Amino acid sequence: MVKKISGNELKTAAASGVAVVDFSAQWCGPCQRVAPILEEVSDELDGKANFFNIDIDENADAADEYGITNIPALMVMKDGEVVDMQVGFQPKENLCSFIGQYL
Amino acid sequence: MGARYDAAIIGTGPAGLSAAVTLKIRNKSFILFGSSSLSEKVEKAHEINNYLGLPAVTGAGLAKRFDEHLKQMQIEINEDRITGVYAMGDYYSLQSKSNQSYEADTVILATGVNFGRSYEGEEKFLGRGVSYCATCDAPLYKNKKVAIIGFSPKEEAEAEFMSEVAAEVYYIPAYKEQVSLNNKIKVVNDTPVAIEGKIKAQKLVMKNGELDVDGIFILRESVAPSQLVPGLVAENNHVAVNRRMETSLKGCFACGDITGTPYQYIKSAGEGNVAALSAVSYIDEKRRANKQQNK
Helix, strand or coil, X not given: CEEECCHHHHHHHCCCCEEEEEEECCCCHHHHHHHHHHHHHHHHCCCCEEEEEEECCCCHHHXXXXXXXXXXXXXXXXXXXXXXXXXXXXXXXXXXXXXHCCX | CCCEEEXXXXXXXXXXHHHHHHHHHCCCCEEEECCCCCCHHHHCCCCECCCCCCCCECHHHHHHHXXXXXXXXXXXXXXXXXXXXXXXXXXXXXXXXXXXXXEEEXXXXXXXXXXXXXXXXXXXXXXXXXXXXXXXXXXXXXXXXXXXXXXXHHHHHHHHHHHCCCCEEEEEECCCCCCCXXXXXXXXXXXXXXXXXXXCXXXXXXXXXXEECCEEEEECCCCCHHXXXXXXXXXXXXXXXXXXXXXXXXXXXXXXXXXXXXXCHHHHHHXXXXXXXXXXXXXXXXXXXXXXXXX
């Protein structure tokens, strides 16, 4: 499951283990398309990584803090530290291998 | 959103049209995106001597024959410009410039090779301050400085939209026509050379000056295939295909100049036919598998 959170909650939510954070917005076409795919991936990786979604319109400060300039942006965190970021839509296979390298 | 098509063809040069004709014969539902004037490259050709059956035909003459062929087979062209093709798993979702959404089981790419060369630093900073869609990413540049490079007067609308959000907008026209924009936008008549920055793009370097900005938008008439279809594997700026015109993405086929040289009309038409037949087999196989599953 991809859990919708606010920017303030991220530090606590991603404090331990692998976290995948999807920065998106309602008006962004590619974001809407990546969402169902990410949902599938999150179910397949249940217990291995936690998945979060942050709406950049509601959390402009978080978008600024993490340097989000284009969306969808997929950020991977390990024990609270940002380890990688991927921008733009990607098919499921690519998303799996992108996230897989940090598991 | 309408029904899901068997195929979406993008491009109305010889490859795309040939694919459309074949799909029509095979009774598949499809949508053909392109221009009602078909292909500029065909239209402007002086004389073509190796298109079988039409010796010494002019480009305009060939285009006319293509048009007649489409009319005879009742094939229509949709002029909505496709800006993104997304592999959703077992189907494709297409987004257009007018913000329409289309769905198809397969996609046939026949967009040609007119996507131009990229600027130095463009790929490095793509997604990190460089974007191809102003209307998509504009809200991220609220109160920031932005440079927009427009390749046709049509892009001026995107600059206008950006000026409602960003603090400062520079517009660099890469065309000769008169520019007409609101006075909030600063028009810069210079030639972009490179994009520089550290983690993010910070500077647009031009022949006669520089612009310190937070974002750079490059709005070309058409984008490189790997930008149009995220995840698609390219090979030396062309789409990698096998003999069946299959790309690296299941259900996505490519044909014509986009797959590489030789850039010949008859080669494109031939590849369009192969791509369409491969798409037909893919669709039929998928239907059989679905039927099996539902038994």
